[in-house]
Amino acid sequence: MTATKGLEGIVAAESSISSIIDGTLTYRGYNIDDLADYATFEEVVYLLWHGKLPNRDELSALQKQFDENSAISPAVIDQMRLYPSNANTMAVLRSAISALALYDDLADDMSREANVAKAVKLQAKLPAVVAAYARLRAGKEPVAPQAGRSIAYNFLYMLTGEEPEASAVKAMDKALVLHADHELNASTFAARVTVATLSDVYSGVVSAIGALKGPLHGGANEAVMKMLEEIGSLDRVEDYIQDKLDRKEKIMGFGHRVYKNGDPRAKHLQAMSRELGSKSGNLELYNMSVRIEEIVTGQKGLKPNVDFYSASVYTLLGIPRDLFTPIFAISRVSGWTAHILEQYENNRIIRPRAEYTGPAVQRYVPIAER
Ligand SMILES: CC(=O)SCCNC(=O)CCNC(=O)[C@H](O)C(C)(C)COP(=O)(O)OP(=O)(O)OC[C@H]1O[C@@H](n2cnc3c(N)ncnc32)[C@H](O)[C@@H]1OP(=O)(O)O
Numbered sequence: 001m002t003a004t005k006g007l008e009g010i011v012a013a014e015s016s017i018s019s020i021i022d023g024t025l026t027y028r029g030y031n032i033d034d035l036a037d038y039a040t041f042e043e044v045v046y047l048l049w050h051g052k053l054p055n056r057d058e059l060s061a062l063q064k065q066f067d068e069n070s071a072i073s074p075a076v077i078d079q080m081r082l083y084p085s086n087a088n089t090m091a092v093l094r095s096a097i098s099a100l101a102l103y104d105d106l107a108d109d110m111s112r113e114a115n116v117a118k119a120v121k122l123q124a125k126l127p128a129v130v131a132a133y134a135r136l137r138a139g140k141e142p143v144a145p146q147a148g149r150s151i152a153y154n155f156l157y158m159l160t161g162e163e164p165e166a167s168a169v170k171a172m173d174k175a176l177v178l179h180a181d182h183e184l185n186a187s188t189f190a191a192r193v194t195v196a197t198l199s200d201v202y203s204g205v206v207s208a209i210g211a212l213k214g215p216l217h218g219g220a221n222e223a224v225m226k227m228l229e230e231i232g233s234l235d236r237v238e239d240y241i242q243d244k245l246d247r248k249e250k251i252m253g254f255g256h257r258v259y260k261n262g263d264p265r266a267k268h269l270q271a272m273s274r275e276l277g278s279k280s281g282n283l284e285l286y287n288m289s290v291r292i293e294e295i296v297t298g299q300k301g302l303k304p305n306v307d308f309y310s311a312s313v314y315t316l317l318g319i320p321r322d323l324f325t326p327i328f329a330i331s332r333v334s335g336w337t338a339h340i341l342e343q344y345e346n347n348r349i350i351r352p353r354a355e356y357t358g359p360a361v362q363r364y365v366p367i368a369e370r
């Protein structure tokens, strides 16, 4: 038995949810470029869960379900009041979502109907949890979402308590569409491994949040912004990046296990970063990002991934850096739950083997003789 480090190139599941073929990303066969330009996030969620784009009635029914399920149990809000105000926001999300399961009578009901209902609840509640913590840590009360509004609108609204600008809602919606699913990425795989033991939907999503948190995966968007803040200005980009490359350090937001010729989502986020920068009259972050890309791609051949330009996009939307990865989770929970439902449909426990590299057989030595 020989191990494949990082399972590179291993096909570990069959899935009809999203595909990456020759560098093209599709959700249920629809090209990500079309979905980014024309679909709303709610349409994409329906598509991922049900395998087809919704008609108007189906979309309104989904919107109604989100409206009815976005409230967070007061007990969970009270627990969140006790969380430290400087807690890691992904740890907050992981804890709060785990706590939500305690107040869901269907948490351990394994029927398809109950599992779809849990997917709806999780999609509806994640944005409310993230926004509630952002307000609680600032000494403010959570704001309830508005019925009939999109997840993008309500997330921005719940953060500030003020009506968001239409351009900001549009940008947030597009970002959610772009992050919704991505084949067998690490967090989705973690979710599938967890539920393949026939554990519950919440456990799968909590596992996924834990995996997304890491800077080699979803945590990279926050790491990119930290880097941009450290660099500070366009004239300092060259020295900073060159120094990192000379020291063989990774540049966050670049490279990808599957895409070797570029991530098709990055160009959309780059365009959004440019538009939002122009609109705000400050293109510094966009210009810095473009210069970083020129250097890293020029010297290493590495292209930006989905996390690179999303950092400047979220900053230009006025969102604090430590909410970037939770926003990724607000979108990706749609994909995680689609994969969880698919795993249950045709389940087999996921249990690969390890190549043993430890000592050869040893004789047990009683403690007195050691
Ligand atoms: C939503 C997402 O999860 S997208 C990915 C987000 N993560 C990041 O942006 C973090 C930075 N990128 C990385 O760490 C990696 O490119 C990953 C984790 C995305 C992919 O990892 P892997 O497929 O294992 O690639 P691996 O790390 O083996 O890289 C291959 C080579 O490119 C180099 N490389 C890869 N990414 C980078 C980078 N961002 N900066 C500098 N060098 C890099 C590696 O050092 C390695 O070089 P070597 O062959 O000389 O040792």
Ligand SMILES: O=C([O-])CC(=O)C(=O)O
Residues within 6 Å of the ligand: 181, 182, 184, 185, 186, 217, 257, 258, 305, 306
């Ligand atoms: O697919 C991956 O490995 C990481 C990624 O881009 C994503 O999850 O969106």
